[in-house]
Amino acid sequence: MERGNYTLLTEFILTGIPYPLKLRTFLFVFFLLIYILTQLGNLLILLTVWADPQLHARPMYIFLGILSIIDMGISSIIVPRLMMTFTLGIKPIPFGGCVAQLYFYHFLGSTQCFLYTLMAYDRYLAICRPLHYPVLMTTKLSFLLVAGAWVAGSFHGALQAILTFRLPYCGSNQVDYFFCDIPAVLRLACADTTINELVTFVDIGVVVASCFSLILLSYVQIIQAIxxxxxxxxxxxxxxxxxxxxxxxxxxxxxxxxxxxxxETNSPLGGAAALFPTAITPFLNPLIYTLRNQEVKLALKRLVCSSQKSSGTAPSP
Structure with missing residues (x-):
């Protein structure tokens, strides 16, 4: 790659999300609580699945435990850096840190996408083919499927990171976003980004559309069976x-x-929408699974009762 007569950037400044200055402290505390509760909630789900013998040998809850790990990872990659935008002073992110953030976000995000598809397929087998389910979805197979999702996600993240940062970046170093993501970073490139935008649209479009289509097909069969x-x-x-x-x-x-x-637009709605997969969804997932899944609620009760017995404290009536 020829550099030309310009200086390549060595760091970026994330501008964050637009907000009234009087809400700076509130937003910092809000996202700090979101982050802490996300880590605690997903850790609780993970420990419950691991500790309960009725759950950790079942593929659906193996997938749920992996989902908790992914949610904790995505939240850790994005939310602490987002919180820094609500503090005083400019805190740039190094070029290598921006590369790593983009890679790990797309790695974990695409792995999550594949995992949701596996969870839908698992529900399809459990409800539509219950007699064959123990043979078709074994614990060994579920681990192999999870490993395949991790490998595919890693490849997807690497492809997006390589394509994005193969371009030269010069001039302004302000990323008009709250984390290093493809559309926002590409705006700073000192080269034609048409190929990148096309590959990004096709690659992410294929992953999202194919996974969503398989999930939809599974649930059409599930609803008919129910x-x-x-x-x-x-x-x-x-x-x-x-x-x-x-x-x-x-x-x-x-x-x-x-x-x-x-x-391609630069609408503030894009930033607001991005808060869902990066901060809100990882926070909501443990709440959704504990409130709407009867087996997880029962497992949590067994875990609490077991801890109370081991500590010698009688459970409250």
């Missing part, structure tokens, strides 16, 4: 095992489609 259940209690239990997954998939996919699959 409607054939004769008892209302049976239908309710079947829906309860899928309701949490449907909710988190909706919260995840709608903002992602808005951010990456729309024509």
């Amino acid at each position: 409607l054939r259940i004769r008892t209302a209690d049976g239908r309710r239990r079947a829906f309860s095992t899928c309701g949490a997954h449907i909710t988190v998939v909706t919260v995840y996919y709608v903002p992602c489609a808005f951010i990456y699959l729309q024509p």
